[in-house]
Amino acid sequence: MLHEKELTTFVDGTTNFFAVAAQQAASIGSPYLLEEALALHEYSGLIDVSGKRQGVVCFTAPKAMLAVLLMKMQETDFSHETMRDLVGEVANTISGNARRAFGGDFLISVPNVLSGETQSIAPRPGTRSFIIPINWRSHSAKLIVSLS
Amino acid sequence: MTAAGNWGSRYILAIGIGAALAVAMGAALLMGFRLATQLHADIGSLQTASALQAYPIEVGRELDSLREHLEVRAYEGNARAALGESVRHFDENFRALQAADHGDAARLDRINTQWRRFHALIDPVIGFHAEPYIDSDTAGTILSQAGRAQFARVRRASLYAAEHAQALRHELAAITGRLQTAASAAAVRLRGLLLGGVLAALVLAAAAAWLLISRSRHERAAREAQERTRDIMRTVREGFFLLDAGHRIGSVWSDALIRMFNREDFAGLSFHDLLKDLVPSETLATAAKYINLLWGERAHENLMKSINPLSQVQIIRENERGVKETRYLQFDFHRVSGPRGIKHVLCSVGDITSSVLLSRELQESQGNANAQLDMLIGMMRTDPVQLVSFLDTADAGLRLINAIMKEPARSDAEFRRKLEGLLRELHSLKGEAAALELHSIAERLHALEDLVGACEARQELSGADFLPLVLKLDEMLAHLRGVREIASRLALTRETPAPAAHDPLATTLETMAAQLARDHGKRWRFDASGLAGVPPRYAQTVKDCLIQMLRNSAVHGIETPQLRRSRAKSEIGRVSVAFRRGEGGYELLFEDDGAGIAPETVKEAALRKHLITESEAAAMDSRAAMALIFRPGLSTAAGVSMDAGRGVGMDVVARCIRAAGGRIGVSTNPGKFTRFKITLPATDDSDSAVA
Numbered sequence: 001m002l003h004e005k006e007l008t009t010f011v012d013g014t015t016n017f018f019a020v021a022a023q024q025a026a027s028i029g030s031p032y033l034l035e036e037a038l039a040l041h042e043y044s045g046l047i048d049v050s051g052k053r054q055g056v057v058c059f060t061a062p063k064a065m066l067a068v069l070l071m072k073m074q075e076t077d078f079s080h081e082t083m084r085d086l087v088g089e090v091a092n093t094i095s096g097n098a099r100r101a102f103g104g105d106f107l108i109s110v111p112n113v114l115s116g117e118t119q120s121i122a123p124r125p126g127t128r129s130f131i132i133p134i135n136w137r138s139h140s141a142k143l144i145v146s147l148s
Numbered sequence: 149m150t151a152a153g154n155w156g157s158r159y160i161l162a163i164g165i166g167a168a169l170a171v172a173m174g175a176a177l178l179m180g181f182r183l184a185t186q187l188h189a190d191i192g193s194l195q196t197a198s199a200l201q202a203y204p205i206e207v208g209r210e211l212d213s214l215r216e217h218l219e220v221r222a223y224e225g226n227a228r229a230a231l232g233e234s235v236r237h238f239d240e241n242f243r244a245l246q247a248a249d250h251g252d253a254a255r256l257d258r259i260n261t262q263w264r265r266f267h268a269l270i271d272p273v274i275g276f277h278a279e280p281y282i283d284s285d286t287a288g289t290i291l292s293q294a295g296r297a298q299f300a301r302v303r304r305a306s307l308y309a310a311e312h313a314q315a316l317r318h319e320l321a322a323i324t325g326r327l328q329t330a331a332s333a334a335a336v337r338l339r340g341l342l343l344g345g346v347l348a349a350l351v352l353a354a355a356a357a358w359l360l361i362s363r364s365r366h367e368r369a370a371r372e373a374q375e376r377t378r379d380i381m382r383t384v385r386e387g388f389f390l391l392d393a394g395h396r397i398g399s400v401w402s403d404a405l406i407r408m409f410n411r412e413d414f415a416g417l418s419f420h421d422l423l424k425d426l427v428p429s430e431t432l433a434t435a436a437k438y439i440n441l442l443w444g445e446r447a448h449e450n451l452m453k454s455i456n457p458l459s460q461v462q463i464i465r466e467n468e469r470g471v472k473e474t475r476y477l478q479f480d481f482h483r484v485s486g487p488r489g490i491k492h493v494l495c496s497v498g499d500i501t502s503s504v505l506l507s508r509e510l511q512e513s514q515g516n517a518n519a520q521l522d523m524l525i526g527m528m529r530t531d532p533v534q535l536v537s538f539l540d541t542a543d544a545g546l547r548l549i550n551a552i553m554k555e556p557a558r559s560d561a562e563f564r565r566k567l568e569g570l571l572r573e574l575h576s577l578k579g580e581a582a583a584l585e586l587h588s589i590a591e592r593l594h595a596l597e598d599l600v601g602a603c604e605a606r607q608e609l610s611g612a613d614f615l616p617l618v619l620k621l622d623e624m625l626a627h628l629r630g631v632r633e634i635a636s637r638l639a640l641t642r643e644t645p646a647p648a649a650h651d652p653l654a655t656t657l658e659t660m661a662a663q664l665a666r667d668h669g670k671r672w673r674f675d676a677s678g679l680a681g682v683p684p685r686y687a688q689t690v691k692d693c694l695i696q697m698l699r700n701s702a703v704h705g706i707e708t709p710q711l712r713r714s715r716a717k718s719e720i721g722r723v724s725v726a727f728r729r730g731e732g733g734y735e736l737l738f739e740d741d742g743a744g745i746a747p748e749t750v751k752e753a754a755l756r757k758h759l760i761t762e763s764e765a766a767a768m769d770s771r772a773a774m775a776l777i778f779r780p781g782l783s784t785a786a787g788v789s790m791d792a793g794r795g796v797g798m799d800v801v802a803r804c805i806r807a808a809g810g811r812i813g814v815s816t817n818p819g820k821f822t823r824f825k826i827t828l829p830a831t832d833d834s835d836s837a838v839a
Contacts, residue, residue: 004616011615028611030566031618032553033625128622133611135558 006102007145010057011132013097014143017090018136022072029133034144037122038131041065041141043083044119045091048109052102055127055147059090065139080115088113094143121146162359169352176345180338187334190327193248196241197324203238204316207270208309210234214273215306218299221281221289232274235267245323251330252323259319262312269305273298387497390484395419395439398492408477408499410465419495426463435479442481442493449483456481460504476504519588520634526585527635529659534652538584539632541688545577546625553618563609568780570600570617576800579695583660592627596620651680653687657694661723664702672706672721672740678728683831689808690736694725696797697738697824705742705822715819717741733810736826744818747773750782757781774814778802 011028018026044060061069066083075082091111098108121144123129129146210231217224242263246256280295291299377400381388387405390398401414409422419439423432434457441447453459458479465475478500484492527535552569556562578593599620603613654676661674682690706712706721713719726737747770754760754776760768768776776782780799801824805812810828 004619007615007619008612011612027558030553030555030557030563030611030614033550033618033622035547035550128626130618130622131554132615133556135611140556 006053006147007130007132009098009101010094010145011143013094014059014090014132014134016097017093018069018134021089022069022136024072024136026134026136028143029135029140031130031132034121034123034129034131034146037120038142038144039117040114040119040121042115042117043087044114045087045089045094046112046114047091047095047098048112049098049106049147050109051107052105053147055124056121056144057091057094057098057146058121058144059087059094059134059141060121060144061087061090061134061141062139065136065141068137068139084113084115158362159359162355162362166352166355166359169348169355173345173348173352176341176348180341180345183334183338183341187331187338189248190331190334193245194324194327194331196245196248197320197327200238200241200245201317201320201324203234203241204266204309204313204320207231207234207238207266208306208313211270211273211302211306211309215299215302218280218291218295218302221291224280228274228276231270235270235274238263239267252326255319255323259316259323262316262319266305266308266312266316269301269308273301273305276301385499387495389414389495390492391419391439391495392492393443395436397422404499405497408465408475408497423461426465427458427461431457431461439481439493442483443490445489452481460500474501475499476501519591520630523586523588523631524634524638526587527631527638530584530586531652531655532635532638534584534656535586535635538580538586539628539635541580542577542589542628543625545573546621546628549573549621553614553621557611560609563611563613564604566614567600567604567609571597572780572800572803574600575797576692576696576804579699579797579800580691582663582699583656583691583695585659585663586631589624589627589631592620592624596624651676653679653682653691653694656691657698657725660695661698661702664699668702669708670702670706670721671709671719672701672723675722675724677724677726679725681729682727683734685831686734686808686828689804689810689828690727692804693736693801693826694738696801698723700797701740701742701822704745705740707743730827733830734828736828737823738826739821739823741821744816744820744822745774745777745814746818750774750776754779754782757783774816777814778812 015026015028018024040058040060041062043063043066044058046056046058049055049057063083066086067078070078070082070086088111091113095108095111098106124146127146127148129144132143132145134141134143210227214224214227214231216222217227242260246260276294276298278294278298279292280298281289282292282295283289381400381402384402385404387402387408389401389405392398395418397414397417397419399415405414406412409426414422420432420436423435427435438452438455438457442449442452456479458477461477461479463475463477465473476499478498480496480498482494482496483490484494530538549570552566552573555566557566574593574597578590578597581587581590581593596617599617603609603617606613657676657679658674661672664670665672679690701723706723707715707717709719712721721741723740724737728735728737747768750773751760751765751768755762755765759776759779759782777798778801782798802812805826805828808828810826812827813825814822815825816822
């Protein structure tokens with residue numbers, strides 16, 4: 001069974017990115033269970049997890065949120081590639097945080113970036129899927145933790 | 149005896165032998181020195197004596213030479229001077245010989261006597277200074293009167309020399325021979341001593357070499373032993389160290405301690421300092437007393453083990469990745485005794501985290517197995533149709549809860565509204581699970597309610613506070629899936645369907661009433677009538693309402709038998725439920741003959757929960773006060789239990805009735821009864837049983 005500490009580690013990895021990169025902490029909204037396929041935002045960073053747990057952790061954010069985030073980071077390039085790099089960087093921070101916390105227990109892949117509005121994520125049998133809204137300024141992204 | 153003890157004895161023996169040999173060598177050298185000195189003196193005397201042997205003959209020859217010079221009237225001064233020189237040499241050497249202690253005094257005395265006589269004859273000859281010759285034309289050179297006298301003295305001395313010089317020489321030769329013998333003997337002794345000294349030196353050198361080799365071997369063995377000890381200390385997975393009487397750690401410890409405590413400065417560290425940041429101060433104080441007890445000779449070690457306060461210690465430490473983690477350590481203490489009593493306390497520390505967690509998992513697994521067994525028994529007792537109906541309701545309820553969770557929220561108020569909705573749904577589901585004796589489900593729902601309650605108690609709510617809730621909700625859903633699977637298997641394996649109750653709701657309520665009476669130490673009679681006539685549309689509403697009201701009666705209404713007796717009431721209470729068709733709809737009556745509801749008690753509870761203000765309470769009449777019981781968050785219970793205390797039950801009833809378009813009224817007489825009257829609008833359904 002997924003433990004609260006494990007879930008918190010992924011959440012902290014995400015909120016830490018905002019606190020460090022944008023100098024403005026993100027808060028988390030009310031978490032809930034993924035019951036049916038969920039449409040992802042325009043940009044998503046995924047990391048595959050294996051070892052003690054199997055599954056995927058996904059950070060998905062709307063374009064508008066990423067644009068503001070880039071502005072806060074003093075970036076002037078708001079291109080598609082920069083947005084992709086940014087969600088990849090968030091996913092990278094999440095995986096780095098998890099590696100530090102779990103060590104060899106979890107094998108975490110390099111981030112895989114998805115973009116476009118047609119992507120979705122569905123609950124997989126045998127996994128526990130949680131959606132944690134990541135609220136930053138007026139925007140909201142989602143952290144999806146789907147692990148067995 | 150130990151190896152160290154053997155070595156110590158041998159070392160002392162070797163030192164003793166070495167010292168004795170050194171003393172012997174010293175004595176030999178001293179004796180050798182004395183012998184050499186004696187030998188040196190003897191050789192000197194021998195040389196002197198040898199030289200003296202020649203002088204009597206030499207003096208005789210010189211006297212003859214002097215006489216011849218006088219006879220031929222030659223110059224005799226040189227011969228006389230040579231004679232004087234020889235006599236002087238003899239005197240000097242003889243005095244030296246006398247001075248030397250050669251142990252032959254009698255012979256020397258004899259020589260001295262003879263020489264003195266000889267000396268007395270020679271002295272006037274040597275001391276002659278007159279002109280021995282007279283020159284004349286007639287007679288030529290002739291002896292003067294003094295010369296004649298000198299000649300006579302020379303002849304007398306010469307005659308003495310001819311008679312005694314040889315004897316004197318023999319005496320001196322005898323002394324020389326004796327001295328030679330003594331010198332030879334001394335030389336032999338000296339050689340012996342030197343030989344002995346050399347042998348002693350060799351033995352001493354051999355002993356020193358043996359000592360060095362033994363010591364080197366012993367040191368090598370000690371080094372190897374130290375290395376082996378170090379290897380053990382480096383490899384062993386337990387932490388080991390010695391504590392002295394001052395509770396300080398010794399200089400040797402196992403490397404496992406470094407991993408356990410994330411530090412390396414153990415030598416001289418006090419036990420208190422080792423644990424002060426890891427365990428509560430009370431535990432540490434108890435541990436210090438415990439170790440002090442171990443130093444007492446009379447304390448029984450096995451008995452002491454049973455009171456070890458550090459047999460399982462939970463610590464929070466940073467691991468090698470800098471992440472804080474909880475570990476469980478087990479400390480064991482053993483006394484190390486010596487001839488003079490207790491020397492140290494050996495402390496072994498084991499990381500028992502795995503076994504503690506395994507034990508917990510086993511306990512949890514055992515608990516789950518028991519819960520599953522209870523659940524299975526509950527399911528066996530439950531009508532399959534009712535069970536499936538409950539599972540559907542529970543599934544829908546939990547999905548509704550997830551939907552409530554899903555609603556976006558950022559402010560504290562938004563989060564708190566969520567909690568109210570969650571509590572209502574959970575309380576309703578829990579009541580139904582308890583009514584069906586599905587305790588494993590009811591307990592899980594209760595645990596979820598506890599989490600919601602903990603959230604409510606927080607000053608400021610955030611999404612992070614809901615993480616434990618969503619995890620528990622997921623577990624709840626997984627548990628329900630398991631129950632559903634068991635239910636479906638149970639239905640397959642049942643050869644004959646369980647006999648259907650003629651009035652399932654009444655049966656459920658009767659079972660629940662009996663369970664509640666047992667749980668709360670109450671006694672009552674439960675009567676239900678007309679429940680078979682509840683239309684399907686109101687089945688869930690009626691069930692939910694009656695479950696909540698029955699729980700209220702169990703907690704707040706029916707008194708304990710003792711209290712009822714003291715109030716002159718029958719020990720056995722009465723709870724009745726009646727459902728009937730009335731004018732323009734349906735009527736549900738619920739009544740107990742318990743303590744009733746005192747409006748003042750309700751107002752006080754509302755004030756405590758800050759649901760009303762003092763002024764509002766003062767302005768409230770009894771009717772308005774009674775209406776407070778339907779307000780969310782109000783409870784008159786002293787604490788939270790499975791059946792009451794969260795202020796949700798009557799809120800659920802009121803919401804169910806309102807949702808069904810009905811009304812609820814309450815009448816009560818404190819100390820005598822409470823009666824709820826629920827009216828529901830008419831439906832198009834004909835009389836049907838509750839599904």
